[in-house]
Amino acid sequence: MLKPLRSLAVLAMVGGLVATVAIPAFAATAGVGTEEARTIQQMAVDDAQSFVAASDANATELSRGSYAATTAEEIEKRKAEEAAAERARQVAKAAAAAATRSSSSVPVNIALTSPGTGEVRWPILNFTKGRGLWDSGYHQGVDLLSSCGTPLYAAAAGVVKVSQESYGGYGVGVSIDHVIGGQQVNTLYGHMTYGSRQVSVGQSVAAGQLIGLVGSTGSSTACHLHFEVHINGSVVDPWAWLQANAG
Ligand SMILES: [Zn+2]
Numbered sequence: 595m596l597k598p599l600r601s602l603a604v605l606a607m608v609g610g611l612v613a614t615v616a617i618p619a620f621a622a623t624a625g626v627g628t629e630e631a632r633t634i635q636q637m638a639v640d641d642a643q644s645f646v647a648a649s650d651a652n653a654t655e656l657s658r659g660s661y662a663a664t665t666a667e668e669i670e671k672r673k674a675e676e677a678a679a680e681r682a683r684q685v686a687k688a689a690a691a692a693a694t695r696s697s698s699s700v701p702v703n704i705a706l707t708s709p710g711t712g713e714v715r716w717p718i719l720n721f722t723k724g725r726g727l728w729d730s731g732y733h734q735g736v737d738l739l740s741s742c743g744t745p746l747y748a749a750a751a752g753v754v755k756v757s758q759e760s761y762g763g764y765g766v767g768v769s770i771d772h773v774i775g776g777q778q779v780n781t782l783y784g785h786m787t788y789g790s791r792q793v794s795v796g797q798s799v800a801a802g803q804l805i806g807l808v809g810s811t812g813s814s815t816a817c818h819l820h821f822e823v824h825i826n827g828s829v830v831d832p833w834a835w836l837q838a839n840a841g
Contacts, residue, residue: 667669708802710748713774714839715802717749717783718819727831735782735822736833742787742817744808748799749823749840750774757794758784764820768793768805774839775808777825781832784820785811 682729708715721744724737752772761767764784768791772779793799810817825831 595722618752658672663839673801696805705745706804707800710802710841712839712841713752713801714836715747715783716836716840717747717821718808720744720745721819723833724818726833727829733822734829735784736831736836737818737820739816739818740808742807744817745804746783746786746806746808748781748793748801748803748805749821751801752779752781752799754793754795754797755780757791757797759788759791761779763813764815766806766809767812769822770799770805778827779822780822782820782822782824783810784822785814785818787811 607708708717708719710716718738718740721738721740725733727733728738746768748770750772752770752771754768755771756767756769758768759766761784764782766786766788767782767784768786769780769782770793772781775779783805785808786806788811790807790809791805793803793805799805808817808819815822821832821836822832823835
């Protein structure tokens, strides 16, 4: 009778039916520590697997489960169990999101292109402007502060000139050659997240195409994009350039 009993418990969780069987899996949902979150995430996986098992349950088990809820106490208990299951699902969702963020791989649900329509696009969205060109000593670019993992986009269509995990002080860096308005323009993106580069040398990219993620690699102490613009070989103010052209 072990298997039918387990099926009853699963039906109570998944179908919202009531069983008098205790559900120990949801007993420990009070804390949200890392270890516990992982456990709950695993529980959610088990739950999902159980769902398949539940759909295989036969009609006899279904009818036995459905008339088990008779007293107010049992209904209260069922509500508490459903609330606990919902909390567990929320924790599992948060844990999965955190696991995605901490991973060096590219999350699947990020914006894959810069939303602009112009020939020149913002290489990053939702940032705070930091050091500008030549601010506080030698600084050939602009620092655009954002969370590590924020998508970075090609500022214009072009051909990838550099794509390296270790590009000197830039850390994980990409640079792209463009021809814009008949001029040779090069844009550079520094301090990206290890393993996040989406382009390789010689590759043609479209304006706004995802090239990697914000990081803090190389000579960097905080998550940000170091962005440079060179026109016909000369450094220009990338902030002024973006403001004049990007959209
Ligand atoms: Zn910088």
